[in-house]
Amino acid sequence: MAAVSRGDGARQRMLAAALEVLDESGLAGFTMEAVARRAGASKATLYRRWPTTGALLIDAMDATFRPFPVPETGKVESDVAAILNAFVQLMEHTPFPRLLAAFIDAAERDPALSRLHADLTGRRRDPLLAVLERARERGELPEDTDPELTTDLLTSPFFYRRFVAHRPIPPTMVDEVVSRVLAR
Amino acid sequence: MAAVSRGDGARQRMLAAALEVLDESGLAGFTMEAVARRAGASKATLYRRWPTTGALLIDAMDATFRPFPVPETGKVESDVAAILNAFVQLMEHTPFPRLLAAFIDAAERDPALSRLHADLTGRRRDPLLAVLERARERGELPEDTDPELTTDLLTSPFFYRRFVAHRPIPPTMVDEVVSRVLAR
CATH class of the missing domain: 1.10.357.10 (Tetracycline Repressor, domain 2)
Known part of the structure; x- marks a missing residue:
């Protein structure tokens, strides 16, 4: 099993935050800002990894439900x-x-x-x-x-x-x- | 085929308005007020026939897609x-x-x-x-x-x-x- 680097941990945290926001607020409330707040990260950090909320959502679903x-x-x-x-x-x-x-x-x-x-x-x-x-x-x-x-x-x-x-x-x-x- | 009474025509108009509002605004925008405005009816008239937006929605789907x-x-x-x-x-x-x-x-x-x-x-x-x-x-x-x-x-x-x-x-x-x- 590969070691989880510091970057991987941050990524996992952002993906988990994305699913929590989606589950609680639905897609209407699913914004980069809401996910950033939940993950304790900046919006710029999120946008560096995911250019759109759609891309973030799919990665979050993919990572959580293998x-x-x-x-x-x-x-x-x-x-x-x-x-x-x-x-x-x-x-x-x-x-x-x-x-x-x-x-x-x-x-x-x-x-x-x-x-x-x-x-x-x-x-x-x-x-x-x-x-x-x-x-x-x-x-x-x-x-x-x-x-x-x-x-x-x-x-x-x-x-x-x-x-x-x-x-x-x-x-x-x-x-x-x-x-x-x-x-x- | 039964004759369509005046009341039936009004009902059909309200059901058609309900589907139009749903299609354009999604469920988030689906309110008795929006449907009343679209149908040119009062909210009270709508509530007399349908106690909830859910009941109105189902009747509208039922009447339109037989x-x-x-x-x-x-x-x-x-x-x-x-x-x-x-x-x-x-x-x-x-x-x-x-x-x-x-x-x-x-x-x-x-x-x-x-x-x-x-x-x-x-x-x-x-x-x-x-x-x-x-x-x-x-x-x-x-x-x-x-x-x-x-x-x-x-x-x-x-x-x-x-x-x-x-x-x-x-x-x-x-x-x-x-x-x-x-x-x-």
């Missing part, structure tokens, strides 16, 4: 379930969905933020894509499986449940989705 | 595709997704709005549920098909694509999702 590691359980269904269960934890027990909801709204009005959020989503999809590609290579999934569409089908019901249906995610849901989508 | 009629093409795949294609039109060519994004964010902070939005989503799911139930009764789908989960799997990829992945919905996507989810 993509999940690629599991290796030996079976595609349980690999996928491991990733989805970690994702459900994130949705049920962290500020992540509240922050994401603020993004969803803001991205509709701000194309730059929309692109940044698209990149963030892309990075978060990688572990699931890796698991599905590997399963296809091993012959666990049909040769013509589309990993991108399969990733959409596996993850989107959990976003929908939280943000559109506003219903709790039942403990059986991960297994039900996996068995429907990966039916073989 | 649930789709239940199609009857004779085949479950094309019935489902008809509903999903109408939904994609709504997502690609109307203010609906921008309004929905504002709801998604606000519902995270307001449990009453979250319940209202859940009801609205429930009503919008009905046509797809009806098509799937009918197909199960006719033996087009397996007896143990869960219509609720199937509705989640069929609709959620389109929300995800717009709000989380921020990518356009390709013309082939409806058919791909239908054939993956209803594979038989």
